[in-house]
Amino acid sequence: MHELSIARQLLDIVAEAATQHELKRVRRLRVVVGALGNVVPEALEFAFDVAGEGTVAAGAELEIVEVPVTVRCNACGAESRLEDFAFLCPACGSLDVTVLKGNELYLDSIEGEENNGTGPTDD
Amino acid sequence: MTEIKIVADILKANDAIAEANARRFAQENVRVLNFISSPGAGKTTLLERTLEHFADAPRIGVIEGDVATSRDAERIQALGAPVVQINTRGGCHLDANMVARALDELPLAELDAVFIENVGNLVCPVGYKLGEDAVVAVLSIAEGEDKPVKYPALFRRAAVMVLNKLDLLPHCDVDPNAIVRDARAINPTLDVVRTSCRTGEGLDDWYAWLERRLAPKE
Numbered sequence: 529m530h531e532l533s534i535a536r537q538l539l540d541i542v543a544e545a546a547t548q549h550e551l552k553r554v555r556r557l558r559v560v561v562g563a564l565g566n567v568v569p570e571a572l573e574f575a576f577d578v579a580g581e582g583t584v585a586a587g588a589e590l591e592i593v594e595v596p597v598t599v600r601c602n603a604c605g606a607e608s609r610l611e612d613f614a615f616l617c618p619a620c621g622s623l624d625v626t627v628l629k630g631n632e633l634y635l636d637s638i639e640g641e642e643n644n645g646t647g648p649t650d651d
Numbered sequence: 652m653t654e655i656k657i658v659a660d661i662l663k664a665n666d667a668i669a670e671a672n673a674r675r676f677a678q679e680n681v682r683v684l685n686f687i688s689s690p691g692a693g694k695t696t697l698l699e700r701t702l703e704h705f706a707d708a709p710r711i712g713v714i715e716g717d718v719a720t721s722r723d724a725e726r727i728q729a730l731g732a733p734v735v736q737i738n739t740r741g742g743c744h745l746d747a748n749m750v751a752r753a754l755d756e757l758p759l760a761e762l763d764a765v766f767i768e769n770v771g772n773l774v775c776p777v778g779y780k781l782g783e784d785a786v787v788a789v790l791s792i793a794e795g796e797d798k799p800v801k802y803p804a805l806f807r808r809a810a811v812m813v814l815n816k817l818d819l820l821p822h823c824d825v826d827p828n829a830i831v832r833d834a835r836a837i838n839p840t841l842d843v844v845r846t847s848c849r850t851g852e853g854l855d856d857w858y859a860w861l862e863r864r865l866a867p868k869e
Binding site for chain 2 (some may be wrong): 533537540547549551556558559565612614624633634635639641
């Protein structure tokens with residue numbers, strides 16, 4: 529259950545970004561999670577809801593974009609998506625591959641209401 | 652409402668502290684290994700055998716991560732090695748900040764290496780860099796041969812896999828060669844050492860691997 533720890537760090541970053549962009553509430557956010565990141569989306573959603581209570585992102589809609597593992601073969605140059613975790617080139621079978629995608633774990637974007645009152649509020 | 656692009660790494664706070672830890676280790680010329688395994692794979696016993704073998708040099712300090720108790724730290728302390736116990740109180744992994752605080756209690760200037768025994772868990776510790784030079788994955792054969800394919804991220808990140816408890820082979824329907832084959836499909840450059848801490852089988856290979864990694868200070 530390290531998703532709780534990840535949710536707390538995510539909320540810290542969201543709060544920082546909300547202050548910087550002068551948002552009074554965060555309504556939506558998008559998080560990108562690579563398949564090698566060892567993060568379970570359902571567990572992160574649950575942890576985010578629990579840890580988010582009382583924060584600027586309380587009740588916000590969390591969109592999680594999952595990124596499959598993509599590798600580039602250093603032998604034949606092919607770029608391929610891996611369906612399982614055998615790190616070999618599906619095109620030529622070489623083991624000499626570089627991971628291009630799959631390690632992501634970042635906050636991509638936020639949406640919310642600005643301090644000057646634009647956007648819907650529930651106050 | 653407009654979407655605001657942020658693109659901020661969620662573990663950036665941990666990664667920044669891990670980099671500070673790594674700089675501190677480099678300044679003190681200390682090599683650091685992060686041992687990750689499931690509970691009961693034999694990490695602490697492997698450390699005990701290792702500390703007995705390298706009684707004089709290299710000089711090794713230990714950070715013990717456990718959810719609760721100081722039992723592992725007591726086992727290490729009995730061998731005369733400097734040891735710090737971190738209790739995560741339910742937390743499933745060590746993070747870089749916990750290690751940073753533990754470092755203040757270790758005599759780094761007198762050490763050649765620090766071994767960090769992470770909380771027993773094949774999943775969560777993998778995402779948290781601690782500032783180590785390398786990750787050691789410890790897997791006991793009794794856990795079954797599907798572990799590398801089920802927990803690929805650890806085997807992708809590890810520099811070496813210690814395949815432990817070989818003495819249990821007659822009692823397990825497991826092919827160690829299949830474990831090695833699957834682990835190397837995930838990580839072709841993975842070193843593999845096959846050991847039994849109980850019988851001592853293969854430990855010389857492990858010590859040789861460590862000697863290549865841990866050159867003593869001038």
